[in-house]
Amino acid sequence: MAHSERPAAVEVHHPIPITVHPPNAAPLAPAQPGPASAVQSIVLPNGQVVTGYPLTPAPAPAPAAARPAVSRTAVNIALGGIGFGAVCGGLVLLTSFIAALTAFITQLITLAAVTFGGWIAAQIFGTTSHRSGGTTINIRKAVIKRSHFHG
Incomplete structure (x- = not known):
């Protein structure tokens, strides 16, 4: 190895751990509603500034049409059966009444x-x-002679 070749300088970066809820951190002031800027900066409790683009929430999937546990056709058939049974009972009573x-x-x-x-x-x-x-009429025996009535 020659002296002219020097190794390149190496930079070492040590990450700083971020605590989510530091025990003595002051509460953050609520943000005022307003238009969001293209780039947002957040000041962490330890004074470090983090800058980045806001995350847009993924659009919520369209809610699927809520299907009832029982189909409408089954409900209609059941109600029809109940109504038919009520009518038949009434018809039996009506027929009995008419016969009586x-x-x-x-x-x-x-x-x-x-x-x-x-x-x-x-x-x-x-x-x-x-x-x-x-x-009252009393009829007596009459004698008829020679075409004459003798009474």
Whole structure:
């Protein structure tokens, strides 16, 4: 090795550790809202200044349409079944009511026919000898001779 060749100077950099929450650090003043500059500088509690570009937050993904746990079709079928069951129960009651009403009306008509028919039969075939307002005619045996009536 010749004397003319000298080794190059080496620079050594030692990183300074940054503590996130130093125990005796003063609280940071809140930043005033305003337009963000292209380059931002932050003063750390130990006095060191860090300069850099602001990080823009990644856009949030569009929320997926919230799907219900049960499909609408299943809910509609279930509600239709409940409504159909309610209607069928009501129709059974309505049919029973109509049948009972028909039987009642039939009994009333039969009772009226028997009662009114019995009254009419008593009027026609009655054995009472005295009838008010009627005319009594006695028919005697008549003899008819030579086309003459002798009474």
